[in-house]
Amino acid sequence: MSIAAVGKSATSHARSPARYDLAGRIGVVTGGSNGIGAAIVTALRAAGARVIVWDREGQGSPDTVAVDVTDMASVERAAAQLPQLDILVNSAGYAGLTVPLDQYPPEEWRRVIDVNLIGTFNVCRALVPIFRKAKAGHIVNIASLAGKEGTPNASAYSAAKAGVIALTKSLGKELAASGVLVNAIAPAAVRTRLLQQMSPAHVQIMIDKSPMGRLIEPAEVADIVMWLCSDSCTCNTGSVFDLSAGRATY
Secondary structure (H helix, E strand, C coil), rough: CCCHHEECCHHHHHCCCCCCCCCCEEEEECCCCCHHHHHHHHHHHHHCCEEEECCCCCCCCCCECCCCCCCCHHHHHCCCCCCCEEEEEEECCCCCCCCCHCCCEEEEHHHHHHHHHHHHHHHHHHHHHHHHHHEEEEEEEEECCCHHHHHEEECHHHHHHHHHHHHHHHHHHCCCCCEEEEEEEEEECEEEEEHCCCHHHHHHHHCCCCCCCCCCCCHHHHHHHHHCCCCCCCCCCEECCCCCCCCCCC
16 A cells, blocks of 8 residues: 555645745755655745755756765765755655564664764754854754654664754754754654655554544645744744644643
């Protein structure tokens, strides 16, 4: 069964997202060629921002740059090409296997940590100096509810996203007086091809945990990112915003 056919979709009412004016802003979205990242890119561009996609899948347009977020040299080369920077969304992700911890291949465990956590660190380390110099900007890290709850048989992904949440809180405090706001989003399962890395049974378990009984749509994640990257977000930093269809209870 395809991911598109799994779970109910958000069709109970017509979506009418808020509109923002981001004309003149330049943003970087990692992992922006598909899934959540692609939805964020679409939303930012619709608001007038110029968005540069950093993705391992290579160059599909002048604003798509081949970057491996796990490779600091690759990140630094891409950073050196930026004319300015107002928005950063760290969306590159890798779910990895869904197996018990004692059966988890060490190299796969390390890969999940490298992409999700080390990759976020690498990109922030390279780009924070640009934000500091400008004394303004918005950074949004895509974490996961798994980083709060700890998902069984997903120890690597849970640990990596918990690290992203802690990194966000730490960096948010570091930059709190600089004019740069750093926040994270912790979605439950989102309808993207990332779910294809997981077993159908594992995906169904995540859907069953949702009081709404459905997956989150990528556009719904993008809606929150848009607010966090807009001038309407002025005092939230180091914060983590759940997007769980009622699943979060804390």
